[in-house]
Amino acid sequence: MASPARKPVVPDYTVKAGAHERTVKAGTRQRALIAALALFDAQGVEATTIEQVRDAAEVSIGSLYHHFGSREGLVTALYEDLLERYRIALMAELSKHDTPRSFLDTFVKTHIAWSVRHPDAARFLAEHRYHRAVTMAEAKLQRGTAEFMRPLMLLFRPAVEAGILKPVAPDVLISLVVGPVQAWLRSHRAGKASLRPDLAAKQLADTIWDAIAVPTTARKTRKT
Amino acid sequence: MASPARKPVVPDYTVKAGAHERTVKAGTRQRALIAALALFDAQGVEATTIEQVRDAAEVSIGSLYHHFGSREGLVTALYEDLLERYRIALMAELSKHDTPRSFLDTFVKTHIAWSVRHPDAARFLAEHRYHRAVTMAEAKLQRGTAEFMRPLMLLFRPAVEAGILKPVAPDVLISLVVGPVQAWLRSHRAGKASLRPDLAAKQLADTIWDAIAVPTTARKTRKT
DNA sequence: TAATTTTCTAGAAAAATATTCTAATCAATC
DNA sequence: GATTGATTAGAATATTTTTCTAGAAAATTA
Missing domain, CATH: 1.10.357.10 (Tetracycline Repressor, domain 2)
Known part of the structure; x- marks a missing residue:
């Protein structure tokens, strides 16, 4: 159920340099976290749905649940x-x-x-x-x-x-x-x-x- | 939609005296708030559903929505x-x-x-x-x-x-x-x-x- | 007090949302 | 290049929130 080993160590973060917005493609997990933070910040946690995260992160529902187990798991992660x-x-x-x-x-x-x-x-x-x-x-x-x-x-x-x-x-x-x-x-x-x-x-x-x-x-x- | 006037002034709170547990019957709104607080405290806000509040407060869903407008309205109230x-x-x-x-x-x-x-x-x-x-x-x-x-x-x-x-x-x-x-x-x-x-x-x-x-x-x- | 209006209660129906599940894809190892 | 395990995909299902219509209670008016 819950993610098994997966070290909480943070992999390489996507940084965009100035105006060029060179968003380096990051892994699914990282993309989801970045998208989630943006959504949470814009509209609050309670108001954002898994589907919104899926759309913003361009990640499937299945992947989301694979990586985080649940909605709350995403928040905690x-x-x-x-x-x-x-x-x-x-x-x-x-x-x-x-x-x-x-x-x-x-x-x-x-x-x-x-x-x-x-x-x-x-x-x-x-x-x-x-x-x-x-x-x-x-x-x-x-x-x-x-x-x-x-x-x-x-x-x-x-x-x-x-x-x-x-x-x-x-x-x-x-x-x-x-x-x-x-x-x-x-x-x-x-x-x-x-x-x-x-x-x-x-x-x-x-x-x-x-x-x-x-x-x-x-x-x-x-x-x- | 949202509750119109309804002063935020707090009506008489239910107090139980010692062991006798004489819970004075309070109004629907107050019962809902009391039940909600107990549930929120026990399991957290995100984890408690409107139905649980309905059961605990012995109030109908309709009344809940009449008084608070939405789930979030209950929390805010x-x-x-x-x-x-x-x-x-x-x-x-x-x-x-x-x-x-x-x-x-x-x-x-x-x-x-x-x-x-x-x-x-x-x-x-x-x-x-x-x-x-x-x-x-x-x-x-x-x-x-x-x-x-x-x-x-x-x-x-x-x-x-x-x-x-x-x-x-x-x-x-x-x-x-x-x-x-x-x-x-x-x-x-x-x-x-x-x-x-x-x-x-x-x-x-x-x-x-x-x-x-x-x-x-x-x-x-x-x-x- | 009877009639009328407004507020409140009820719960079934509908809409929105979260989660599960099965199959398909991909990546690594033998 | 087969096999295995991890990941992705999204349709199907389950849960939860919200709406809606009707009836009951309370307040107001005559």
Whole structure:
């Protein structure tokens, strides 16, 4: 029934260069995902039918069901595909930094920049972060937010012990970092943001730092 | 087609007192909404059919369509109904406070407490905050997050001018307040929260305050 | 209260949509 | 170049949503 092995590793994405629109022919699965994202972004997930995906992707119904098992399977597959792209983009940047502060700056900046550059993907991911099927799939895969947060926690925990970050619960710490960024992006998507993304990223990173860091004036050395 | 006037004002909700389960008979519309919420919470929105709602609510298909116009109409109506309840509960608490700090504390505490007390409603609202139909309905009604944030901004703007709060963009300010709370609730729903809700509320309010407030050590009087 | 109008309820019929199934094609391996 | 497994195709089937017509209840008017 469900697709058996098929690694979630993302194959070569179709990129069109500027005006030439040189859409490299991709495999059935990839074509379906691309078409689905476009449709979902334009009219919402609930409103798009399998037939619309078939027409847009020029793929038969049979192939669609062969690859994704069901309508919901398509949605979940797209979510995982996009999440993986996002994760790779984020990790590539994060790996360059190793202090809590630069880590935070980079996280906020990269997250926002990526979301602005890929509005359709970012919107889809945001809309579906809360979805049942996705949540369950994440739970099974041990992925999702938790996965992204692991390196963050790895870096933050020692900082907490060193007295650089406040001794708040890990989930509170993560919420303070991730929450504002997601909330701002939502307002940005809704057209209610007053700031350019890069400026907002700056303000967010600065203020979030004040939320999580022990003020330098009050900082004492601990343990030794 | 669509329901014409029918005020979104919420009629008397069915409450069952303790073990006696005295479910007061409510109107068709209300029965449908209650049944829908239970089904949505148990199996997700996409997975529940109109027929299931009909059976659970003991209401005919015709009535369902008469009241809500469509399947999506039911979802939207439920969203608006629950949002209104939440809004009323929140405003009742917020109206008692008039300094930025106590306002923040109350907002965080009330939001979390209400979400914990009404897990099904809170989860539904969270899942659908990002939904297309709901977003559009909100835009039309000028409601949603913006509505809640108005009193908050009304209080915060002067505080920014007085130098008590940092001079950050309004949307950033709101994101800093709302984002962490929503993010924490999500982790709580997923069973990943390590803290009791009331303690988390305390930590969140304290840290969010540090994010948005000008530190007392650096506070200068402005404008006279 | 009786007549009249409007709103609401009912469920069968129709339309739209998702899923299954069987056969045909393609690609790789022996 | 046969055999095997994976993929594609789309007609047939099953499920689900929506419409439609008629009757019941409630509200309104006389």
